[in-house]
Ligand SMILES: [Ca+2]
Ligand SMILES: [Ca+2]
């Protein structure tokens with residue numbers, strides 16, 4: 001139990017400590033202020049902040065030059081004290097050092113090669129590797145092997161470092177295949193055709209169901225179980241991947257990404273038909289998997305080939321339960337929409353389909369090439385006969 005005298009001493013000590021604490025606060029004004037601003041206390045208790053702003057204890061002054069000290073003064077009980085406890089105020093005046101006239105750096109990317117000699121001045125590449133010797137270093141060359149296919153368009157990304165792997169197809173032709181051979185055909189009449197060669201993988205013949213071209217001209221080919229990339233000049237092919245859950249695809253095509261909800265700069269979408277399903281294919285390492293984007297109605301047995309146009313979307317040559325084959329279009333973003341387009345001039349077993357801006361080409365197993373030119377809502381057709389057994393066709397999307 002504390003005695004009355006001890007209690008009185010303790011009270012005195014507490015009062016002294018409080019007075020000292022207040023005294024400390026009183027010598028603080030100015031802390032946190034920078035040299036450009038000072039605070040002073042006016043006679044009416046308002047706080048003046050130099051330059052140019054006077055506050056009267058109101059919390060909101062709307063002025064950018066009001067310091068936190070003056071804002072605090074409006075709400076604190078000891079507002080007459082010009083304490084500054086907040087962060088230092090910012091000022092509009094720049095204190096940045098003026099730029100000096102240093103010469104620009106001579107080795108911008110700091111890779112030890114001066115800009116004027118650097119084949120990628122903005123990419124550190126001390127070794128200056130340039131596979132295709134076009135003066136643009138591999139580190140900044142969009143097409144490192146110089147085969148006409150930018151890296152983003154190579155079927156396998158590493159193939160951009162291998163000039164022996166397939167390059168870009170010609171632009172003024174469509175490609176068409178029999179099961180064992182690749183051909184090309186001029187888009188312009190009279191549609192001259194040339195046989196390119198027999199499909200080979202590692203020197204061995206391979207049977208191909210269908211082919212596809214992406215917008216850069218890379219040529220893909222599909223067999224019952226595998227996806228390949230093929231050289232358009234020779235029909236020599238390289239393994240890309242195993243088809244996983246996609247059996248014996250009859251149609252293969254590349255579609256522009258916007259048809260599937262992407263934007264223009266996105267990579268083309270690889271699509272295929274397998275039985276009554278239309279699928280998008282994804283290449284992941286050496287596995288090619290499928291995802292269904294449309295199922296054919298019961299009226300149809302399967303799709304022969306696919307092609308795309310910006311106006312019609314995905315086109316498919318459909319094998320009906322009753323003759324003839326049908327050309328129909330699909331909107332991948334609206335699965336229910338199948339629009340019949342043509343009876344394909346009453347041809348059977350149309351295995352190849354290719355679309356160009358001016359006309360469509362359909363190729364059947366009996367050698368007929370049906371040239372379809374848009375005419376109102378229908379097509380006028382011309383038929384070219386050949387002695388081939390067409391299975392597939394490809395054009396750039
Ligand atoms: Ca450099
Ligand atoms: Ca460099």
Ligand SMILES: [Ca+2]
Nearest residue numbers: 132134136141
């Ligand atoms: Ca280069």
Ligand SMILES: [Ca+2]
Nearest residue numbers: 143147149160
């Ligand atoms: Ca390339």
